[in-house]
Amino acid sequence: MPAPTSIRLPARSSAAVEDYLERILELINTKGYARVVDIAQSLKISQASVTNMVQRLDAEGLLKYEKYRGLALTTAGEALARNITRRHQLLTDFLKLLGLDDDVIYHDVEGMEHHISPPTVRAIEALTEQLQRHPALLVKVRKDIDEN
Incomplete structure (x- = not known):
């Protein structure tokens, strides 16, 4: 078990952000990558919705996103995703x-x-x-x- 303090999340974190980060980390860990289409299928939502959230997460510094390419979690995004997964x-x-x-x-x-x-x-x-x-x-x- 991680130390209890490692489970804290920033105030700006919403349920949707947490769900996305958790799912992105899961996809990266299982497939080696996460694409918008994979996230959309996994969360059972439209690719357009995923693209909007991915752009938001990119703007917040939680991941790096290039249109028509994959995405990668930043150090901060990965740390947050790991804490969500631990919780x-x-x-x-x-x-x-x-x-x-x-x-x-x-x-x-x-x-x-x-x-x-x-x-x-x-x-x-x-x-x-x-x-x-x-x-x-x-x-x-x-x-x-x-x-x-």
């Missing part, structure tokens, strides 16, 4: 520990990940680490969840 994974891991269904986890993480405060992320991170270190406590928690 997403932390929330997923936490809910999995609690024994929730994968569909529920996916839906809930997509809803929570953009609205959760840094102090809450740190609290969930600490709780996740404690539950992983103390299986007996995790068993008790899961039993309580199942009984309610």
Whole structure:
């Protein structure tokens, strides 16, 4: 797990920006590159919408974009994308520990990940680490969840 402070995002970061950066990093990690068409297919939105956002992210210094070519995350964009990905994974891991269904986890993480405060992320991170270190406590928690 990363240090809790590494999960903080700049105030200017919106849910849409976070979704784009997260998806771009995922595409780069899997395919080696990310193009507008790939992002559009992945997010199930129009290429025109993606082009507009990519131009905005370029203007904000989060990526470098050349029309009709690929794009690359800047150092700042990659750092932000990695933090978003870590936060997403932390929330997923936490809910999995609690024994929730994968569909529920996916839906809930997509809803929570953009609205959760840094102090809450740190609290969930600490709780996740404690539950992983103390299986007996995790068993008790899961039993309580199942009984309610």
